[in-house]
Amino acid sequence: MPMGERLLLAADSGELLLYYQPQIDLRSGAVVGAEALMRWEHPDRGLLLPIEFLPQVLNSAVMHRLTQWVIESAIDRQLVWRKEGLCGRVAVNVSPATIHNTSFPDWLARTLESRRLPASELTIEITEDAYLGHPLLTAHVLGRLAELGVRISIDDFGAGYSSLVYLRDFPISELKIDHSFVSVATRCTRSQRIIRALVDLAGELGIDSLAEGVEDKATRDLMLNLGCPTAQGFYLAVPVPAGEAAQIFATS
Numbered sequence: 406m407p408m409g410e411r412l413l414l415a416a417d418s419g420e421l422l423l424y425y426q427p428q429i430d431l432r433s434g435a436v437v438g439a440e441a442l443m444r445w446e447h448p449d450r451g452l453l454l455p456i457e458f459l460p461q462v463l464n465s466a467v468m469h470r471l472t473q474w475v476i477e478s479a480i481d482r483q484l485v486w487r488k489e490g491l492c493g494r495v496a497v498n499v500s501p502a503t504i505h506n507t508s509f510p511d512w513l514a515r516t517l518e519s520r521r522l523p524a525s526e527l528t529i530e531i532t533e534d535a536y537l538g539h540p541l542l543t544a545h546v547l548g549r550l551a552e553l554g555v556r557i558s559i560d561d562f563g564a565g566y567s568s569l570v571y572l573r574d575f576p577i578s579e580l581k582i583d584h585s586f587v588s589v590a591t592r593c594t595r596s597q598r599i600i601r602a603l604v605d606l607a608g609e610l611g612i613d614s615l616a617e618g619v620e621d622k623a624t625r626d627l628m629l630n631l632g633c634p635t636a637q638g639f640y641l642a643v644p645v646p647a648g649e650a651a652q653i654f655a656t657s
Contacts, residue, residue, distance in 0.1 A: 408458065409467030412445075416474045420446050423478050425650035427642040427657075428496070428615060431629045436657040438494035438528065440637065441479040442644050443471075463500060472503045473512070480522050482647050487526075491654040496528035496558060504535040505542055510549035517553065524554030528579065531557065533565035544574050551576035558615075563603060572610060580607050582633065584618025590631075591623045597631060604632045 406414075415421045425439040445453040462468050476497050483495045503509050517524050529550060535543050547557055558579035559571050563586055571577055582603055590596045600616070607614040616628045619638030628636050642653055 408461040409465055412458065412462060412471060413467060415445055415447075416471065420448070421471075421474070422446055422646070423475065423482065424644040424646055425482075425495075426637055426644040427650060427653050428493075428635055428637045429641045429657075431625065431634060431636055434657060436493055436642075436654050437635060438496060439650055439654075440496040440498075440530070440644075441475060441482075442498075443475060464502065466502070468500045468502045469506055469509075472497075472500055476513070476527075477516060480516065480520050480527065483526055484520060484522055485647075486651060486654060487522075489651065489655075491651060493654060494526050494528050494556065496530050498530045498532075498560065499535075501532075501535045501539075504531055504546050505539050507542070507546060510546060510553065513550065513555065514553055517555075525556065528556040528558050530560040530581070532560050533571075536571065540570070540574070547575045561617075563599065572606075572612070577610075577612055579613040579615060581615045581617050584638075587616045587618040587624060587628065587636075587638075588620060590627055591621075597627070600628070600633065601631045608632075 412421070422444045423441045424444050425441055427436045428438040428440065429435070430437050443455050443459070445458055447453050462471070479495045479497050486493070517527070550557060556578040557576060558581055559577055560581050561583045562580040564583040572580075580603065582600055586596045586600055590600060604614045613635065614633050616633045616636040617638065619625050619628060619636045620640050622640060624638070625636065625640055645653070
C-alpha cells in the first residue's frame with residue numbers, strides 16, 4: 406500500500422498521534438504555548454517520528470489532508486485545555502502544499518468558527534519552502550490567514566536564504582530562531598551576536614521571537630541574557646502526549 410494511503414488509514418484508526426512540546430516564557434517560567442508534533446504509533450515498528458514517514462508524502466495531496474487532520478486535532482485539544490482553565494496557544498507546522506492551496510484560509514475559517522476557538526490561539530508555522538517559487542501566492546494566503554487573526558510564525562529562521570523577505574512581505578507574528586544558532590551559542594560568539602541581532606530586529610518590527618533547541622541550562626540562561634523572551638527545547642520540556650502537556654501547563 407502506498408505510504409500516503411497508509412497514513413490516511415493510520416489517522417482514521419487512531420495510530421497517528423499528536424505530541425506537544427511546551428513553549429516557555431524564559432522570564433517567568435510560564436508555559437505560553439505548545440507546538441503540536443505528529444507521531445505514528447506503528448503496529449509493527451513502534452512510535453515513529455515524522456522524519457521516518459513524512460518525507461515520502463511531503464509534495465503530495467495527502468500532505469494537505471494530513472495537515473488538516475493535525476490542525477483539527479490540535480484545535481480540539483486546545484478547546485479541552487481552555488475548558489480546564491489552561492491558557493496558551495497551540496502551534497502547527499503547515500506544509501508548502503497547504504500554504505499554496507488558496508482554499509485553505511476559507512477551510513480554516515470554517516474550522517475555527519465551527520469549534521469556536523479564537524483565531525489568536527492558533528499559530529501557523531511555515532518554513533522558507535513556502536516562499537520559494539510561489540512568492541505572490543504565499544503572500545496572498547498568509548495575508549488571508551492574518552485577516553482571520555491567526556498568528557504566523559517563521560520556523561527555522563536564519564537557516565535559509567530568503568528569511569528577510571518574509572519579514573518584509575508577509576504578516577509575520579513570530580520568528581523562531583533556528584536551533585543551528587541556538588545549540589552552539591554558548592561556545593560561539595558570532596552565533597550570540599546573530600541571535601541578539603535577530604531578537605532586536607524582531608522587536609523593532611513588533612514581532613515575537615522564540616529560540617528553538619534549548620538543550621541545557623547554560624543555553625537557557627544565555628537566551629535570556631540575549632533578550633530572547635521565549636524558547637523551547639529538551640532542557641525546558643520534551644514533546645509529550647496531550648495529557649502530560651496539560652500537567653505541564655497546569656503547574657507552570
